[in-house]
Amino acid sequence: MNNLAELILERADRRASARFGNVDHTMSLGEAVALARRATGQLQSAGIGVGHCAALIGETSTSYLLAWMTLQLAGVEAALINPSLPDELLASMVADLNVDAVIWCERPPSKQLAPTSVHLDASKLSRGFFCIDDKPLPLEDESLAGTSRGSEDVSGYMHTSGTTGKPKFCTQSHRYFLELGRFIADSMALSCADTVFAPLPMFHINPMGYGVVGGLTGGADVLATRRFSASGFWKTVKDNGVTVAFLHSPPVAVLNRATDANDAAGHRLRAVFLADEEFLNKFAVPMGFSGYGSTEAAGLCHIWPWRLGDRCKHPEGMSRFGGAPRRDVEWDLTEDGEILVRAQRPHILSSGYRTASGTADLTDENGWFHTGDLGRRDEHGHLVFIERKADSIRVKGEYVPIAFVEEAFAAIAEVEELALWRRDSDLVDQEPILYVVAPNDIPDGKIREVSQSLPRFMRPAAVVRVDALPRNEGVGKINRRLLETLEPLEVVELNRQG
Numbered sequence: 001m002n003n004l005a006e007l008i009l010e011r012a013d014r015r016a017s018a019r020f021g022n023v024d025h026t027m028s029l030g031e032a033v034a035l036a037r038r039a040t041g042q043l044q045s046a047g048i049g050v051g052h053c054a055a056l057i058g059e060t061s062t063s064y065l066l067a068w069m070t071l072q073l074a075g076v077e078a079a080l081i082n083p084s085l086p087d088e089l090l091a092s093m094v095a096d097l098n099v100d101a102v103i104w105c106e107r108p109p110s111k112q113l114a115p116t117s118v119h120l121d122a123s124k125l126s127r128g129f130f131c132i133d134d135k136p137l138p139l140e141d142e143s144l145a146g147t148s149r150g151s152e153d154v155s156g157y158m159h160t161s162g163t164t165g166k167p168k169f170c171t172q173s174h175r176y177f178l179e180l181g182r183f184i185a186d187s188m189a190l191s192c193a194d195t196v197f198a199p200l201p202m203f204h205i206n207p208m209g210y211g212v213v214g215g216l217t218g219g220a221d222v223l224a225t226r227r228f229s230a231s232g233f234w235k236t237v238k239d240n241g242v243t244v245a246f247l248h249s250p251p252v253a254v255l256n257r258a259t260d261a262n263d264a265a266g267h268r269l270r271a272v273f274l275a276d277e278e279f280l281n282k283f284a285v286p287m288g289f290s291g292y293g294s295t296e297a298a299g300l301c302h303i304w305p306w307r308l309g310d311r312c313k314h315p316e317g318m319s320r321f322g323g324a325p326r327r328d329v330e331w332d333l334t335e336d337g338e339i340l341v342r343a344q345r346p347h348i349l350s351s352g353y354r355t356a357s358g359t360a361d362l363t364d365e366n367g368w369f370h371t372g373d374l375g376r377r378d379e380h381g382h383l384v385f386i387e388r389k390a391d392s393i394r395v396k397g398e399y400v401p402i403a404f405v406e407e408a409f410a411a412i413a414e415v416e417e418l419a420l421w422r423r424d425s426d427l428v429d430q431e432p433i434l435y436v437v438a439p440n441d442i443p444d445g446k447i448r449e450v451s452q453s454l455p456r457f458m459r460p461a462a463v464v465r466v467d468a469l470p471r472n473e474g475v476g477k478i479n480r481r482l483l484e485t486l487e488p489l490e491v492v493e494l495n496r497q498g
Contacts, residue, residue, distance in 0.1 A: 003174040004072040004155055004213070005146030007181070008033060011216050015192055019221035021062035023197075023236055025126060026223065032062075035128055036069040040144065042130045042137040043074050046118050048101045050075030050145035053157075055094050055114070057081045058105025058122070060202045060224050065212070067103055067122040068202070071156075075146035076101075078156035079169060080203040082398075083107045084455040089404055093159065093167060096356045103130075106226075151175040152347045157354055158205060158295050161392075161399030169354040170295045170362075173347035177209060180299040181217035183326050184210050187303045188244060188271055188289060190218025197242040199228045200251070200397070209299040210273060211246045220244070228397075230254045234263045246273045249319050250397040250429050256282060257426075276318045280308050292322030292385050296350045296362055297341040297369055301329040302383050314384055322375070322383030331383060332368070338389060339375040340368040393422040394429050395457040405458050408450050409434060414443040419469050420460070421483045431461035435483050438465055444492045451494065465490040 001007055011018070016030030027035075048054060054076050058064050071078040079097055081090065087110045094102065094113050102114050105122040121131040129136040149155075155174045159167040190196065196218075198211025207224065215222035223240055228251050237245065247255075256278050264283040272279065275288030286308050293300035304323025312318035325331050328348050332340045342363070343349045349369055352359040363369050374386040393400040402420050409418055417437040422430040436442060442463050451459045466489060470482035 001178060002151045003146060003149040003153070004177055005075070005144065005149065007178065007213075007216055008036075008069055008072060009144075009147070011219060015219055018192070018219070019195065019223065021065055021126070021223070022060065023223050023225050023240055025062045027062065027126070029222075032066060032069065033073075035125065036066050036073050037142045037144070038128060038139065039066065039070040039125060039130060040074040041140040041142045043070065043076065043101075044140045044143050045138045046101070046120060046130070046132070048074070048076060048118060049143060050148070051077075052100040053077040053079060053097055054101040054103050055079045055081055055097065055099045056103045056105065056122075057083050057090070057113075058103075058107045059083060059226050060207075061106050061123075061126070061226060063122050063125040064105040064202060065224065066125045067105055068208075068212075070125070071103075071146075073146045074143050075149050077154045080156060080158050080208065082159070082201070082203050084398075084457070085167075086454065087112045089166070089401070093169070097157065097169060097354060098356070149174055151178065152351075154351070158203060158208075160295065161401065166404070167401060170350040171352050171354050171359055172295075173351050175345075175347045176299065176350065177213050178217075179326075179328060179348055180205075180209050181213035183300065183303070184214030185218035187305075188214070188218075188273070190214060190220050190244065192219040194218065194220035194243045194270075195223060195241050196220045197223050197225075197237065197240070197245045199225045199233070199236075199245070200248060201227070205293075205295045205299045206246055206248055206273075214246075215244075230258045234259060234267060237264075237267050237269060241268055243268050244271045244273075245269060248274055248397055249276075250394070252276055252279050252319070253429075255279065274319050275306075277306075277310070277312055280306065280310075284308065288318070290319050290321045290323060292339075292373075292375075292383055294371060294373075297371055298326065298329055298343065298349050301326055301331065301341050304382070314378065316384055316386060320385045322385050324382060333375060333377065334370075337374045337376060337386070339371045339373045339383070339385070341371060342367045342369065393420065393432050395432065396429065398457045400432055400458050405432065405454065405460075408454060409436075409447065412443060412446050412450065414438055414440065414446065417469050419478045419480060419483060421480045423461070423484065425461070432458065433483075434460040434463045435469065435486070436463060436465050437468060441465075442490050442492050444494070447492075448494060460494055462494055463492045464488045 012033040018029040020029045101118040157169040196215035198207035200207040271287040288306040292302040302322035470479045
């Protein structure tokens with residue numbers, strides 16, 4: 001098997017009755033593939049075919065998943081992009097890809113993005129058609145050119161969080177996804193007896209790579225949802241007979257805090273990715289899996305199984321235990337503890353960062369990818385993840401693009417200098433805090449106005465006025481970790497979550 005198109009078609013031939021799609025609108029895998037095959041003809045009528053690149057921007061839905069499937073069958077490179085990013089940032093990101101098409105799904109389109117490219121609406125794809133300006137595209141003969149793609153050809157792109165600048169697109173080959181899916185399916189013993197639930201946004205590697213591709217590889221039912229909901233999670237799991245769920249640390253923490261054993265009673269979950277000790281015990285889940293990886297680092301390059309009743313003796317906790325590496329990946333640590341990852345074959349890791357001028361290599365001269373994460377070896381030689389080296393702010397599982405937010409507030413004339421940092425929150429992991437240097441009182445009216453133009457997860461929860469921003473000697477870079485130690489001259493709470 002050389003590409004995702006072959007995987008999709010083979011699994012549909014083998015088990016056409018498997019459920020596929022969003023929990024609010026599922027269909028059989030056979031029906032999904034039939035719709036996607038038909039839609040490849042509509043792509044052809046719009047001039048989009050093998051080797052082209054399309055940006056897929058939208059909320060997770062059955063139509064969204066069908067759009068991704070259609071692109072794979074047609075051999076079109078699919079760039080999955082966060083729909084909550086502002087149009088200005090999206091336009092800059094999409095320009096780096098030089099896309100031939102922008103496909104919108106459950107999100108209002110913006111011609112500000114790629115104005116010379118074809119813009120398609122996939123919101124009605126679950127009913128059988130792409131649209132342009134609310135008019136269905138004409139049908140042409142289906143194209144399964146994706147089945148001719150080689151394993152080293154590009155399947156698509158996913159972008160980084162943009163914590164230190166504009167988000168970067170990671171190039172992902174068909175081999176990248178096929179080997180990741182096989183690793184997940186084998187490690188978690190996925191089979192036709194399983195119903196996989198991937199409730200996180202599909203522009204992340206966890207739901208798409210682990211949940212969708214891993215689930216298809218294992219022959220399981222594959223279900224998703226528009227957005228994660230703690231209040232609705234257990235009902236969805238029980239109503240749909242979910243046996244395997246792919247979560248991340250923040251959703252696990254929210255479920256631990258906001259739900260109880262009575263909510264979960266009667267579930268059929270046998271395994272949950274990134275479940276911690278509290279989760280397994282509280283909700284009586286037989287198996288949990290921890291791991292380590294990133295979009296660049298093979299999607300997931302380490303994994304470890306935990307059984308109900310196991311105790312993690314590492315102070316970092318169960319969810320930060322990377323465990324053992326994949327058979328096709330090796331790892332090491334630098335002297336200062338940075339985790340390094342290297343593939344034993346080409347295109348197992350991301351194939352590089354896609355830029356406007358081409359693809360930039362992400363490994364050093366010896367093939368090592370420097371992850372920017374700190375880790376250590378335990379006494380058995382297994383990986384334990386400690387923390388990110390770089391500054392980061394995470395809200396409801398989303399990393400805040402610090403440079404972009406700072407640039408938005410920099411236009412306020414009454415502010416001389418500013419820096420974005422964080423504080424812990426019981427509700428949303430962390431909250432962004434805007435530190436400003438200003439000669440007079442905080443211009444909270446203008447700050448609120450700019451804040452309202454940003455997605456909710458990027459909005460500062462408070463503004464703190466200080467005498468000066470702490471900077472490192474030499475390059476003069478702001479030392480964000482010292483911001484919270486400063487004596488505030490004034491603090492304005494913005495009631496961000498209100």
